[in-house]
Amino acid sequence: MLTIKILGSGCANCKQVEKIARNVVDEMALEAVVSKVTDYAEITRYDILSTPGLVVNEKVVCSGRIPTKAEVTTWLVDALDTA
Amino acid sequence: MDIIGSILGLLNSGLGNLAAYLAAHVLLCLLPAFYIAGAMTATIPKETVTRFLGRKTPKFISYPAAAAAGFLLAVCSCTVIPLFAGIYKKGAGIGPAITFLFVAPAINILALVYTGGVIGMDLAVARLLLSLAFGIGVGIIMALIFRKEDAAHDKDTDALFAGQAVMRPTAVIFMLLLVVLLVVGTFQIDALKQSYIQIDLPISGVDTFQSLLGRLVPFDPARGEEGVTAQGAILIGMLILIGVASWKGIENIHDGFNRWTWLSAGLVASTLIVAALGMTPHSGGVTLSLTGKFFGVLVSVIVLGWMLRSQLDEEETRSFLWESWKFVKQIFPLLIVGVFIVGVVRELIQPEWIEFVAGSNTLLGNFVGVVFGVFMYFPTLVEVPIAQMFLNLGMHRGPLLAYLISDPELSLQSILITAAIIGRAKAWTYVGWVALFSTLSGLMYGAWVDGTSTGIVALYLILFLAGLVGLLWQVSRRNAPRLASEHTP
Numbered sequence: 001m002l003t004i005k006i007l008g009s010g011c012a013n014c015k016q017v018e019k020i021a022r023n024v025v026d027e028m029a030l031e032a033v034v035s036k037v038t039d040y041a042e043i044t045r046y047d048i049l050s051t052p053g054l055v056v057n058e059k060v061v062c063s064g065r066i067p068t069k070a071e072v073t074t075w076l077v078d079a080l081d082t083a
Numbered sequence: 084m085d086i087i088g089s090i091l092g093l094l095n096s097g098l099g100n101l102a103a104y105l106a107a108h109v110l111l112c113l114l115p116a117f118y119i120a121g122a123m124t125a126t127i128p129k130e131t132v133t134r135f136l137g138r139k140t141p142k143f144i145s146y147p148a149a150a151a152a153g154f155l156l157a158v159c160s161c162t163v164i165p166l167f168a169g170i171y172k173k174g175a176g177i178g179p180a181i182t183f184l185f186v187a188p189a190i191n192i193l194a195l196v197y198t199g200g201v202i203g204m205d206l207a208v209a210r211l212l213l214s215l216a217f218g219i220g221v222g223i224i225m226a227l228i229f230r231k232e233d234a235a236h237d238k239d240t241d242a243l244f245a246g247q248a249v250m251r252p253t254a255v256i257f258m259l260l261l262v263v264l265l266v267v268g269t270f271q272i273d274a275l276k277q278s279y280i281q282i283d284l285p286i287s288g289v290d291t292f293q294s295l296l297g298r299l300v301p302f303d304p305a306r307g308e309e310g311v312t313a314q315g316a317i318l319i320g321m322l323i324l325i326g327v328a329s330w331k332g333i334e335n336i337h338d339g340f341n342r343w344t345w346l347s348a349g350l351v352a353s354t355l356i357v358a359a360l361g362m363t364p365h366s367g368g369v370t371l372s373l374t375g376k377f378f379g380v381l382v383s384v385i386v387l388g389w390m391l392r393s394q395l396d397e398e399e400t401r402s403f404l405w406e407s408w409k410f411v412k413q414i415f416p417l418l419i420v421g422v423f424i425v426g427v428v429r430e431l432i433q434p435e436w437i438e439f440v441a442g443s444n445t446l447l448g449n450f451v452g453v454v455f456g457v458f459m460y461f462p463t464l465v466e467v468p469i470a471q472m473f474l475n476l477g478m479h480r481g482p483l484l485a486y487l488i489s490d491p492e493l494s495l496q497s498i499l500i501t502a503a504i505i506g507r508a509k510a511w512t513y514v515g516w517v518a519l520f521s522t523l524s525g526l527m528y529g530a531w532v533d534g535t536s537t538g539i540v541a542l543y544l545i546l547f548l549a550g551l552v553g554l555l556w557q558v559s560r561r562n563a564p565r566l567a568s569e570h571t572p
Contacts, residue, residue: 009164011413012409012412012413013409016337016405019337020337040164040165040168040500040503040504041503043165044165044168044169044172044504047169047173048165048169049129049133049165049166049169050129050156050162050165050166051162051165064129064162065402066337066402066405068337068398
């Protein structure tokens, strides 16, 4: 079971990251909860310097850019392995 | 009856303002600027600047670095707020964080280029220099006022700011070329303005088309209004095509490139080239003059296109096109609405009111400019057409600059977010200092416009800043032993 969070105020890039993450989750048929964090107080609790941020199981895997699908797939597989 | 007539008049004025804006100088400066902003976001790794914003960086490095970060990284609010919070809580502290917050909205590349293109290079340069100087000034003052709280804020690691990254030379060259494109497209130098080749095209009817446009969008040059030319109408048509092609080709660019992607890039290139042409309709046809500007734009567009296709890797191309389109999508609609409304409002404001309040470079005039800027919230870049309206209505350039500096700095929204991160007392102190500094900027620049020599104005500025730096040095020297003992484990 994965917890995936997308950090961002709702700008275009954050939506793009969410779309990619949901895509990967659907394609791999993973059991995952994908949620968006839009509250700045909440966002700044994570160590990121710019949004969008992608958090898998409470670990920031990527921030400040839009990752590719391949990257997201790798991170999710890694998270499954360590879990 | 009379009411309907005057409403139609207002709408007409709004549309005229809009059409003139889309057509003329705006394209050659704004379109490349959007792409430069996109390229900056896509290719400058944040670590190149943020590594100077860590906790242990000396102040004389971290303040300029914070200002540079505002200039280089912060075109989008997505970056501003988290970076601000990061610098404040885990990095160099409140001073550099505030400097960054001050500098970012006022002198990002889009705002500067647009100010320069619409109002004048002198004002853009003044906006850049004074924002830098006062951004650092406000940061230092805030750090002084709140130094106790600052020393106490959470003692996290420097890891967040330790990253190192190098820009690929190809990406650097690509961005420099974009800047070249912008410069040849907008600078008013004789070598660029001079026409080298003239071509007569026997297309009849262009002059009737232009006079038809003149009747549709009547304008009064004496009031600083601009009409729409035939060339302008062509450009507006091409802009619409770019919008359509980008919607189909770049909106879904993360699923892969398609034909629309390249079509939209090609359209942008041809729009820039057409905009750089000189086009003069006459009774027998139309004369195209190939100016220095035209050749400059042509060459840089071709080289840029070649680099985009064969030199940048897929990831760079994708994020460059996506980020540029994102800015266009985010800012352009607001700008269009804003320019339209400005056109309507201009009809309603009596020039006498503006001249009475801010027609000359007085303390009151500058202060009114600032207050207007603080309490009015306009979306990104809309402050520029508004400033141009004030200028045409007779506002002095000093108060105008005061308004231009304070408006993007402070809006209710930004004050609230800032307050959420640094607390209400600090946020309102910041607002006060920004208001003061914006007024000062306006006064200094206004004095320069009125004929005070550059040297004297620069002297005032240097004296003022030297005073600030001296103050900071005194305080940090007094605090140094205490801070040093805190840092030893």
